[in-house]
Amino acid sequence: MAKRRPYLIAAAFLLPAFFLYTLVYVVPMFQTAYMSFFTWNGIKSVPLEFVGWQNYNEMFHKPEFYRSLKNIGVFILASFVLILPIAFTFALIITSKLKGKRFFKVAFFMPSILPLTAVGLMWQFLLKGDGGLVNAVISALGMSSLTRDWLGEPAIAIYVVVIVNAWIYCGLNMIIFASGLVAIPEDLYEAASLDGATGFKKLKYITIPLMQETIKIFSILAVTQSLRVFGQIFVMTNGGPNGATDVPTTLLYYESFKYNNFGVGNSIGTFIIVAALLSTVLLNQLMNTRDAR
């Protein structure tokens, strides 16, 4: 009796979470995979029809699908060429001894706590072709020829969204880098100063090598979070113009809830799950082996 009690207590504490988690995460995950082999039009009374690999076949023949992968690539690339340098610079500023750094920290961080939908809609208006703030600023700077409907042109829309995305998330990444920066012991810099190292050399020989752990975390996040982009696109462009800004998550949404093509929706869902699991595991593995060497 005394031996069995810990199991009873453990079960009482663990089972509610275990049961609900299984119901909301694990069962739907397998259902997504299972239902990707069926067609279904979303009506409850209509039965599922088994079609084998046809949904995948359809998915892999869609130009939209490849465009959505390319757009994910743009998000990942922008994380490294846009967010990384800016957030890193911000982190250097707010961890320096600059007066007023508290103010800058709040200013830099503010966009990342705002509701995504509100921010997305705000930018949608600011980027409008007629009367948007961005065009007004560009005209005021005397470059009227550059004004355009920023989200309305298929060739540039995704890059505009990616820049807005950087505007939102630089602050958050700044905090991530800052927490890595403050962990570097101060006496390393003092020793380097005694040896005559200047600002840039300190950055190159102390800061960046010691920040590797943080940069790794950032890289993993850059990939995994890019796979989850949904709100920015859904709110700002609806995947348009002409599907130019579609990402897999929005594609899944439109296939299923707009065109009632739930089979293909599920095959996209399965693709997202597999891609997310694979990239997380692979990236962790990759980063660890490099560490061991």
Place this chain on the structure above:
Amino acid sequence: MTSIRRLGVYSFSAICSLVLIYPLVFSLLSSFKDNTGIYSSKIFALPDVWLWSNFKMAFTDAHIHYAVLNSFLYAIAGTVVTLFLGTMASYVLSRFNLKINGFVYIYFILGLMIPVFSLVIPISRMIGSISGFNNYFVMMVLYGVFELPLAIFLITGFMKGIHKEIDESALMDGCGPFRFLFQILAPLAMPAISTAGILAFFSIYNDLLWNVILITDRDMYNISMALMSFVGERGSAQMGPTFASIMLTIIPTVVVYLLFQEKVEGGLSSGAVKA
């Protein structure tokens, strides 16, 4: 030399702050203007007349106050659900020597890797089969469970670092598991629990997808849905009220952030780093 550099750093910081903050200020000013005022490309102009009627319209037409209340309701209830379930599960995972613990822990952590977007179809089908659309209770539980993996991850990790000796002394004093968890262990794990709470709160408050899929009743819209539908109806025809609505949904998060500044910054980043 250094003073020139400092000047450079200051002007860079100032320009960046301007780029990050000015769009918000512009939106705030626009929320008091009418369309002509917004379109009159004077970028820094204060409104000629402060149109408080825009905000009145945001209340009467867009029902923003209901939306903000709904979002708070979902967020607070969902956070409570996640913290309650998560703390109990973390207690078992961190303090009991069970053979299955390792497996159960990984089972929960798997949820961190699965993007919930990929689960919309089965979940909406499941909710449909129990006629659970437009139901506050369903939404609160769902939101709570979505945040569970991260909460368990953060809280279990922290609890493992708390010395096991207190378990034994509490046991000696005849303290039951319930009292031990909620009166001794949970208060000690507060840093992790509050981090998990902040993350859950912001994520649920800002949710878009689940409200789109599972709610059709206007009175139950959260901020995202209320804004989207208001813009869909009025759009650029009445930008003033739209900006006013946007501002009304932004202000609560700004207030929460400024009140718990350090906590929010630390919480959001540590959540992101560990996830």
